[in-house]
Amino acid sequence: MKIRILKNDLNESIQHVSKAISSRTTIPILTGIKLEVNFQGVILTASDTDISIQAFIPAEDDKKTIVQVERPGSVVLPAKFFVEIIKKLPSQEIEMEVKDGFQTFIRSGSTDIQLVGLDPEEFPVLPSIEEDQVISIPGDLLRNMIKQTVFSISTQETTPILTGVLWNLSDSLFKFVATDRHRLASRTAPLEDADNVKFSNIVISGKTLNELSKIIPDQNTRVDIVVADNQVLFKIDRVLFYSRILDGTYPDTSKIIPTNYKTELVLDTKKLSESIDRAYLLSREEKTNIVRLQTLEDGTIEISSSSSELGKVTEQLEVAEFNGDPLRISFNSKYMLDVLKVVESEQLHIGFTGPMSPIIVKPVDESRSLYLILPYRTTN
Amino acid sequence: MKIRILKNDLNESIQHVSKAISSRTTIPILTGIKLEVNFQGVILTASDTDISIQAFIPAEDDKKTIVQVERPGSVVLPAKFFVEIIKKLPSQEIEMEVKDGFQTFIRSGSTDIQLVGLDPEEFPVLPSIEEDQVISIPGDLLRNMIKQTVFSISTQETTPILTGVLWNLSDSLFKFVATDRHRLASRTAPLEDADNVKFSNIVISGKTLNELSKIIPDQNTRVDIVVADNQVLFKIDRVLFYSRILDGTYPDTSKIIPTNYKTELVLDTKKLSESIDRAYLLSREEKTNIVRLQTLEDGTIEISSSSSELGKVTEQLEVAEFNGDPLRISFNSKYMLDVLKVVESEQLHIGFTGPMSPIIVKPVDESRSLYLILPYRTTN
Structure with missing residues (x-):
């Protein structure tokens, strides 16, 4: 792998995927960010097994060259240091080269960095998701629905299902519910073009939704949400955000x-x-x-x-x-x-x-x- | 004691003196702020025995009435709650009245507060300081001298003298030194009108100097410093800041x-x-x-x-x-x-x-x- 890439674009994508890095992981490969280079551009991936985030940096955008690919390839680099160093590099142009044994060389201005890379084959493969159940929602509406419910989740790990927000969709009405047994918050919103989609008892970790909120840009963006058996996939511009669905049955709160x-x-x-x-x-x-x-x-x-x-x-x-x-x-x-x-x-x-x-x-x-x-x- | 006082002026003085409140004090009276009212205005005092801060709110300033004194008196009020509640009161006008047993009533808009006050006689008396050795220094210069040395103090309580900054003054040259034995910072500044003042081995806690820095306003202010036997007094506008001088002899660093x-x-x-x-x-x-x-x-x-x-x-x-x-x-x-x-x-x-x-x-x-x-x- 050998590329030249623009600092700001690389940094923005690193900031996105780094939200999936857990500081408490015990699996060494998950302390890293995977870089995959092909002639279309660079794919960055990070995962803590509950959340996985993937960001794509196109080789060219609006006729501006962002990545010059000399040799495709891939590597996993230590996230904590990589996240910090890239934004502090002295020049807008960054050269990256992976040599034998995943030794990675990063050059920018008069800075030379040599990093011990890991084998990308060890990195977990992201789930493949059936795109049957897809809805589309304005980003700011989704952020609002999260903000107005997520504070009511339980923080007690003894009732894991209540640490999530319950999602239901029927008759084009999307509903969020959160409760910790002492309080409850619910928020509904009508969706367009969702007549043929219906789901219930989809529970997503509140912590995950908070991380998702940070990635949704302020501008007018739509978020596509794919709901599958045990995963939900959020598509936000060039970012894919995968979240596990919490196991268990959410209590019926309608009667209280x-x-x-x-x-x-x-x-x-x-x-x-x-x-x-x-x-x-x-x-x-x-x-x-x-x-x-x-x-x-x-x-x-x-x-x-x-x-x-x-x-x-x-x-x-x-x-x-x-x-x-x-x-x-x-x-x-x-x-x-x-x-x-x-x-x-x-x-x-x-x-x-x-x-x-x-x-x-x-x-x-x-x-x-x-x-x-x-x-x-x-x-x- | 019964007064009407303007919220912003009271709040500003409370914020100043509250910097002397230690959350770890075991002496109940020191968790409070003392208020003393006479017909000249209100004096607020707080102390953690190492630092004491006193702020004066004049009854009238620039022909504007700040405090209307109906009945002089004094009381000690619980600092933590008092600091928070005053800035959140609904109206600019605050009425305060101390009744039997130091019960204190605070009224503002449609808010009524009743506080358990403590006996001001129990509050420690501030040291009386001989004003023989007085120097005057621009506030921003003093702030700078603190900033440029205090980071080098030791944080180890095993060598208490090194947790302070050493002050020397001779030949109108004011010098600060801080060291933790691994590094050292020193900063000197010439003073005006200080020919007849001379001191050495005055060591002031770095923590205290950091608190002092926060009180020195950004505008053109002069700070008067009175150096006495075991105390230093800083006079900043209407605030008096007393600090203990650390015991012990500061090591001679000139030779290294x-x-x-x-x-x-x-x-x-x-x-x-x-x-x-x-x-x-x-x-x-x-x-x-x-x-x-x-x-x-x-x-x-x-x-x-x-x-x-x-x-x-x-x-x-x-x-x-x-x-x-x-x-x-x-x-x-x-x-x-x-x-x-x-x-x-x-x-x-x-x-x-x-x-x-x-x-x-x-x-x-x-x-x-x-x-x-x-x-x-x-x-x-």
């Missing part, structure tokens, strides 16, 4: 979501967020994060928290609408703040069915998001 | 600095820094950080590092000047990068007296800074 309420509030999102944040500051010192919400006789609400050592915070808040019974309820303020951070609507609808029943938060201007928080049982 | 060289180089700072940074990336993987510098026959130099597992980086670098004998020397590249980060000169002079003798780095355009790095003994 109440559909009618005893008390309903409509509130300003920002003001509620600031009030709860102040009450949270105190409750955090108690390590409980418990904040109390209670309706007052004058039609406003009171948000409060207290700490035996420090004191007490009391916030009075106006509501835009208030229907139903008076209420006094306690909840984990951190969970509520997590919801308020990702909600884009200026106003929120909060529904309650009693002090021991789930709290339901929805943006008022759309019906595609729903957040559930279980209250705390408190004695007073 | 060579004055003539066998090999001398003049190099471009940025290019040297980038070359060493690339070599460092590889040596870091070996956990040694060892980089080799060697003069070549064509008048250039070679910077290189190698790792048995990964390979080797070789950099060729042009020099502006080269005098003396050929040389081959190894050193800790992290130490060299630390120096190159704080040097402001575009070109550097590096002097060598042999492969086992100290390396001396100086900026070419001024003689006020000097850096010393001990080489590594290597077998090849």
Whole structure:
């Protein structure tokens, strides 16, 4: 293998695939990035067995030469050092040559690097995926759906299925659900040209979805998603992102979501967020994060928290609408703040069915998001 | 105590004094900030016994009312929560009232806070300092002198005196020295109006100097420094910063600095820094950080590092000047990068007296800074 390649293009692709490198892997070949060169360009691959990412650098793009291929070939190079050194090379032009025993020579300006390469034959082969079930979704919508659900996944490895986000697609409606048994987030979006695709119980690791989010560019990009038996493949421009589907059956959460309420509030999102944040500051010192919400006789609400050592915070808040019974309820303020951070609507609808029943938060201007928080049982 | 105070002014002073709060203190009263109100304004004080910081908020500034004092008094409030909550209060106006048993009420907009205050009589009294030895120095110069020396202090608590920066002043020349026995940094500056002040062996904790740096504003400020028996007091605008002087005698470092060289180089700072940074990336993987510098026959130099597992980086670098004998020397590249980060000169002079003798780095355009790095003994 012998090529000349432009630094920025190589660096961009390395940054993409390096997201699949795990610092904790015990398999030596997986600490590396595989480079495969043919006359079409360079393919970079990295994998931690759960995620695999592949990026293609074309030899030519828009009539600009990016890679000059003198001799095709392939090698696996140590990721951690390779990722750091390429971006720091002194010249825009990089020469790479693989010699006997995968010894790799990298030259740029007056920098000479000699790297111990590994045999690319040892690198795991990526799964071949049947492209039967394919959907296409705008990149920013996918990123949003991830952001608005993934914070509710469980971090407990004892229930691995809950560390993922549940995906369902039927009747062209794509739905994400995440829950850690104390709270739940769900987000749906209608898809175009998805009439003939249908799947259920596809669960993707939340950690994987966070990594995926970082790769989706800010500009107008579409992401193609191929759903197969135990893998999902995301196609983003010239990047292929493979993720394992989590094993197991996701619990049925449809029955825990109440559909009618005893008390309903409509509130300003920002003001509620600031009030709860102040009450949270105190409750955090108690390590409980418990904040109390209670309706007052004058039609406003009171948000409060207290700490035996420090004191007490009391916030009075106006509501835009208030229907139903008076209420006094306690909840984990951190969970509520997590919801308020990702909600884009200026106003929120909060529904309650009693002090021991789930709290339901929805943006008022759309019906595609729903957040559930279980209250705390408190004695007073 | 009962006052109305403007949020931004209170917050700014809290941020200053909070730098003296240690999260590891075992003395309950020192987890708090003391507020003292009289008709001139509010004095805030915090202390971890090594550092004490006091900030004054005047009742009126430039004819603008900052504090309306209804009733003087004082209280100690829990710092961690107080620091966070004040900046998040909803209104620019804050009302504070201390009632029986130091119960403190804070009101702002529709937020009500009740805090358990502590008895201000329990708060340690700040040292009274004789103002015999006073010097005045531009804030940005002091910040620079700290930045250019403090990185060389020792982090080992086994030699406490070396965790500080040594100060000497004689003949109006102010000198900072820091060393961890493997490297040394020194910086001098001439002072105005300091003919009658003279001190030596004043050692101030590097950690303290870093905190002090954060308080010195960017604008044109002068800092007055009062040096007393076992304390140094810094006066910065309306902030008083007290620091303990470290006990012990600082080692004499004057003899280890060579004055003539066998090999001398003049190099471009940025290019040297980038070359060493690339070599460092590889040596870091070996956990040694060892980089080799060697003069070549064509008048250039070679910077290189190698790792048995990964390979080797070789950099060729042009020099502006080269005098003396050929040389081959190894050193800790992290130490060299630390120096190159704080040097402001575009070109550097590096002097060598042999492969086992100290390396001396100086900026070419001024003689006020000097850096010393001990080489590594290597077998090849």
